[in-house]
Amino acid sequence: MISVAIAGLGLIAAEKYxxxxxxxxSRARIVGVCDLNEDILRKVATTWKVENAYKDFSTVLSKQTPDLVVICTPPTTHARLAIEAMEKGAHVLVEKPMAVSIAECDSMIDAATRHGPKLGVxxxxxxxxxxxxARQLVxxxxxxxxxxxxxxxATSIDYMTSNPNHWAHKLPGGVVGExxxxxxxxxxxFLNNIKDVQVRYK
Incomplete structure (x- = not known):
């Protein structure tokens, strides 16, 4: 049985994970959830019958010692939370984008290498x-x-674009960055062993 903690209880966590x-x-058990918003935290814990709900991420790790931590928080927090979880020995699955800079991504990979847990995006x-x-056809x-x-x-309604207060607008690259x-x-x-990358923005 894999024990799982989820950090960040927005749309993806609530509707997918x-x-x-x-x-x-029979194979996984949610041992804790975490979110800074107390109303969302209470609602999710009640709806999904999760006994251990915390505002503080470090408390989830210390009290529940999960095998796997799923990080669904804004990307600006991914590196910090992922590294903390891996330092405690937990495997990490983080939502994309992995982080907001190459340096942060490298620090996450380094933490996985040093401490041993698996890191996935x-x-x-x-x-x-x-x-x-399509891939099979190719x-x-x-x-x-x-x-x-x-x-x-494409999507019929983009809840991020339509909400000017959504955190995605504050990312490097804005909503495109998300x-x-x-x-x-x-x-x-599709592009196996790619060696050259060029990016044009307009």
Missing amino acids: LPIFKKLN MHNQLFNPAFEA SSHSVGRFLGMRVFL TGPHAVYLSLA
Whole structure:
């Protein structure tokens, strides 16, 4: 049985991770949740029947000693929380983007190397059935030679863009800094052994 703690109880945690871990109740158990917003913390703990709910991340780690910590907080906090969790021996799954700078990403990788836990970044669209089918078509060469790709991401309502107070607007790159990683990792999945990267912004 894997013990799991979740930090950050916004939309992704409430609509994705909590339901999934509850379905995996024979293999995983949520031992604690954490959020700075007391109202959200109380609501999630009540809805999902999580006994241990904390405002302080360090308390979750010290009192519950989870095997796995899932970090769903704003990206500006990812490095600090991930490193703290790995220093305590917990494996970490962090939402994308991994962090807000290469230096922060390197520090997270270094912590995983030094302390031993696994560090993963959630790239959920790699498991999208449509993407899997496209990748299979390309790898089997049934559609001819692969020349390039264009990634188009769309949603009917973008809750981040439509809310001017959302933390994504404060990221380097704004909302693109939050959603852009989808296009990057989907492209990299097709481009094996890529050696040269050029970026143009307009």
